[in-house]
Amino acid sequence: MVTLKEIAERAGVSVSLVSAVINDSPYVRMSDTTRQRVLGLIEEHGYVPNHSARSLRYARTNVLAVIIPHISDPIFEGLLDGVYAGAEKHGYIVMLGDAVQLVSGSKLLDRIIGHGQVDGTLIRHSSTLSGEVLSQLAKRRAPVVLMDVSDNKDLPWIGLDERSGTALAARHLLSLGHHRIGFLGGERNYPGTLRRLEGVRQELDKVGLPLDEKCIYYGSQEPRAAYATMTRFLASGDLPTGVIINNVTSATGALAAIADAGLRVPEDLSIVAYLDYRAAALVRPAITAVDQPLFELGYQGVELFERLRRGEPCESYTITSPAPGLITRSTTKRIGPSLLD
Amino acid sequence: MVTLKEIAERAGVSVSLVSAVINDSPYVRMSDTTRQRVLGLIEEHGYVPNHSARSLRYARTNVLAVIIPHISDPIFEGLLDGVYAGAEKHGYIVMLGDAVQLVSGSKLLDRIIGHGQVDGTLIRHSSTLSGEVLSQLAKRRAPVVLMDVSDNKDLPWIGLDERSGTALAARHLLSLGHHRIGFLGGERNYPGTLRRLEGVRQELDKVGLPLDEKCIYYGSQEPRAAYATMTRFLASGDLPTGVIINNVTSATGALAAIADAGLRVPEDLSIVAYLDYRAAALVRPAITAVDQPLFELGYQGVELFERLRRGEPCESYTITSPAPGLITRSTTKRIGPSLLD
DNA sequence: CTGAAAGCGCTTACAG
DNA sequence: CTGAAAGCGCTTACAG
Incomplete structure (x- = not known):
């Protein structure tokens, strides 16, 4: 393992000279x-x-901890691409962790809140993250950025416009003549779930349609849970003609439940998922989904973090551009004239 | 940021005493x-x-670089779970990277081969990794472990029994009366692809059936490529009754191609995938797949790395226990009497 | 233009 | 039982 000192000796110069060469020192x-x-x-x-x-010298590690709810969920592929791109730009190494690992007393949490281990943390909030853990993080000197809309006063955040996203899904169904629309949400106590529901409700309100409480189900944050929830929904016998689902991997599970119940999509039921991912186009039936700028979320999350670390002024914000878009595939079907103006 | 020295001052003792308390020093x-x-x-x-x-003091960072072909591919979920479990056990932080980022001149590679940055690297080989990069890594003092069967002499490895895995898939199809079996492989020049093919060929040999070269296709390492490859396969008009596919996410793409061609699975074509993942049970049709001990691969990979780092004797090996298993779901169908003894 | 020295925060022989 | 000192490899004022 060759050191600065050895290079200096071989070159017949001092270590400070070598250091200056490496760092392009202007002095x-x-x-x-x-x-x-x-x-x-x-x-x-x-x-x-x-x-x-x-x-040690710089009191900086260039390591950025990044916590997401589930590493292997393809939903987060775009987000991670953005984070890695931002990290590369600013010279950070990414230390990626699963939110489920981030519990009080875990080594991962110790590492993150320890001094001199990471320069800061980027977190995609999730229901598995306790408020206690979050406040432990907030107390630290190392900056923490939430990649999620939040009302947290202590922590800066960057988020997606979830309301506009699900509103888009709702408008799509309305335009296809669906007037009875259901919602399959994630964790009930996760604020994002509520914002997504609000987007749907707001569009139905606009055209004077009610959102039937019997058509709102929670607990579909991932495929297996979505399968169970959709199965209950189907068994209720009180079905809408179109359902908006929390996210597209969850939609996979919901679709399986529908198939297992002997129903067809989109003939018997139209499905729109919130949040798209690249490979969703390759599932059959291909799921109509709301595309959100997840890459931007990750990339700008790192940017926000960097401004914070430098002590530059920075405010939490929702990404509005690019706006969410709808990718129409094969899980929605027209059942009547458009209900939009 | 409170330091050892400050604690010592407040306690009215020397820093070495505090250090000894922290490290349970026996001296x-x-x-x-x-x-x-x-x-x-x-x-x-x-x-x-x-x-x-x-x-700096220990000349150890407790950071372990882990490189896999594609972070967001659920195929690697079990592997990552195993790696993270092993890392937690031995006190490592995981620095997870995508193989596509690991190219000559990238910051990621610089970091990994730099001194004092990571204690070593765990790599799941992939066709995107150049031999040049691999040999750069091998030259370094920091240990590198391949999580893949390999004939690389310089690098220790740990691998799955791929032949037995695809042999299991082949036997399953034979037992269902399929005598014309096809293979949809990954990259042609990736050795694992060949080993997987060998497993199929060996079982067909045993029962005296030929593996028709016209039924072997390559280039299905991920869903999109598998879609294209399967589409070509279907267009060839020379179809087998059962196909064994490289891995289960690729199978998703192949299944989409089959559906788009107007064929049904398993009525028109039986499909078995190599490598399962948790959520595969929630796709419809649910894909019959070979389950491999991916968690063990990751976990034992870290163990092997740790032995290597400690300078303990360690040999490359293939994991034979637990043995691969077949998870029968809904993509295979009996079309005749068993062809096995 | 170039070099000697201090110090980042820690651990470990070593001396008392 | 406890403390002073050296040193891990680097960077940065500072002195020449």
């Missing part, structure tokens, strides 16, 4: 031949600065 | 009251040792 001037010689030695010996030493 | 003895006082101060001030300083 230190040197002859071009010296610079080239040092650079040559660095190349030759494959010298790379020791990261721990640098971190 | 340093102290009175129980002193220990309690120090512990109390640590608790009170929320002191956590600075990670960079420790890393």
Whole structure:
């Protein structure tokens, strides 16, 4: 393991000179031949600065902890792409963790709230994250950014326009003549679930249609839960003609439940999912879904974090551009004239 | 940011004493009251040792780089669970990266091969990883473990028994009376693809059936590619009655191609996928798949890495227990008497 | 233009 | 039982 000192000795210069070469220090001037010689030695010996030493010196690790509800859920693919892109831009290493691992007393949490371990944390909120954990994080000096709309005063956040997203889904169903619309939400106590429901309700209100409480179901945050919830929904016998589902992986589970009940999509029931992901186009039936700028969420999340770390002014905000879009695939069907103006 | 020194000052003891308390040093003895006082101060001030300083001192970072072909592919969920479990056990932080990011000159690669940045690397091989990158890694002092069967002499590895896995799939189809069996493989030049093909060929050989070269297709490493490949396969007009597919997410794409061609599974074509994942049970039709011990692969991968790092003797090996299993779901159908003995 | 020295926060022999 | 000191590898004023 070759060190700065060794390079300096071989080059016959001082360590500060070598350090200056590496960091392009403006304070230190040197002859071009010296610079080239040092650079040559660095190349030759494959010298790379020791990261721990640098971190200690700079009081910065360039490690960014990123916590999402479920690493392997393809829903988060776009988000992660954005985060990794932002991290690459600002020179961060990503330490990716699952929210379920982030419990009081876990090593992961210790690491994150420990000093000098990570420069900060980016969190996609989820119902599995306790308020206690969040407040532990907020108390730390290292910045924390929430990748979620939030009313948390202590923590800056960046979020998606969930209301507009599900409103889009609702308008799509209304335009296809559906006047009885259901909603399959995630965790009841997760604020995002409520915002998504609000988007639906608001559009129905606009055209004077009620949102039947009997057509609102919760607990569909992931496919297996969505399967169970949809099964209960179907068994209730009180079915709408179109259902808006929490997210597209959950929709997979709901679709399975519908198929197992002997119903067809979209003939018997139209389905629109909130949140798209790349491979959703390759599932049959292909699910009509609301596309949100998840890449931007991740990318701008890192940007916000970076401003925060630098002490620059930064405010929480909702991403409004690009606006959510609807990707019409094969799970929705016209059953009558449009109910929109 | 409270430091060791501050704790020591407040406690009225030396820093070495505090350090000894933290590390349960056997060399340093102290009175129980002193220990309690120090512990109390640590608790009170929320002191956590600075990670960079420790890393510098120990010449160890406790960071483990983990590279997989595609972070968001649910195929790797079990593998990641195993890796994270092993990492937690041995006190590692996981730095997770996508193989596509790991190209010559990328910051990620610089980080991994840099000194003092990570203690080592766990890699799930993939066709996107160049041999050049691999040999750059192998040259480094920090250990690298391949989570894949390999003939690489420089790098220790741990792998799955791929042949037995696809052999199981082949036997399943044979037992259902299929004598014309096809194979939809991943990248042609990826050795794992060949091993998977070998497993199929070997079982057909045993019962004296040929594996028709016209029924072997490559390039189905992920859903979109599998869709395209399956579409070509179907267009060839020379179809088998059962097809074994590279992995279960690819199978999703292949299934979509089959549906779009107006064929039904399993009525017109039986499908078995290699490699299962949790949510595969929630896709319709539910895909019959070979279950491999992916959790073990990840977990034992970390174990192997740890032995390597400690300089303990360690040999590359294939995981044979638990053995691969077949999960029969709804994509295979009997079309005749069993062809097995 | 270039080098010696201090110090980031920690641990570990070593001396008392 | 306890403390002073060296050193991990680096960067940055500072002195020459």
